Amino acid sequence: MSDCSDLSSYFSRCNSIRVESGCFMIYERSNYMGHQYFMSRGEYPDYQRWMGMSDSIRSCRMIPMMMELMDDCPNFMDRFRWSDVHSCNVMDGHWLFYDQPNYRGRMYYMRPGEYRRYSDWGGMSSRIGSIRRIMDY
Template identity: 50%
Template sequence: MYIRTSFIKAITGANSVEHIDKSSKMAKPFIPQIIFYEDRNFQGRSHECSSECSDLSSYFRRCNSIRVDSGNWILYEQPNYRGHQYFLHRGEYPDFQQWMGYNDSIRSMRLSPQHQGSFRIRIYEREDFKGQMMEFTEDCPHVHERFHHHDIHSVHIQE
């Protein structure tokens, strides 16, 4: 069993402020990026953003697909951060149903606040935080080597 480092980082936001370029081992500043497309499957007019925007209506009339290159974003159906909210992380969303949208209206967005610093995660072999438990405070590329159960049924994020 393997829990991806990106999974733990996505849950906690830990280490999301910097990106390490593996080839140069140099820290680069984290630059969030999201791309909105008017049509499904990343077609039609597009608009790139790397910071929050309280009113997107001047950039596009509808939003039917989104590509999140980096960052965790909160999207809103109405201007000024109102209406239904959608939380998107890195990935491709070829139509609004992929992000559980009710329609093709995205009118404002902002970066999701990130937790910086240490984290503590407890995994449990059974539902409702029961059974064998193991606590993690750092990345673990092979959970099965440390937690000898094949299934994880509940997770408690403490910090």
């Protein structure tokens, strides 16, 4: 999921929400306007559960997360409960990102530096399946 400034083409009313991972701000009106509500992981069976004034949700914004990784990760989704990486700052070492779990699929070489978006490392999407540090020199 990513930011969406206008949800009206997807639904007209929102009676329940389930957040499986991450945190979001949802807004009563398009373009991130109106009442806003913080959503974290959990079930919201009706708009009163998120302290909403009505069932109108017209835009949402993802709240970015930051994490530190220092070892290999064969399955990104199993470990972190999400698989999208939108930016990365490699502080030390050289790494390989793979778009599928268990070090399979398209591979991306990451050296120390800042990658502000997945296209900076040559990615076709933000999806990451596994990560391995290069130790053989």
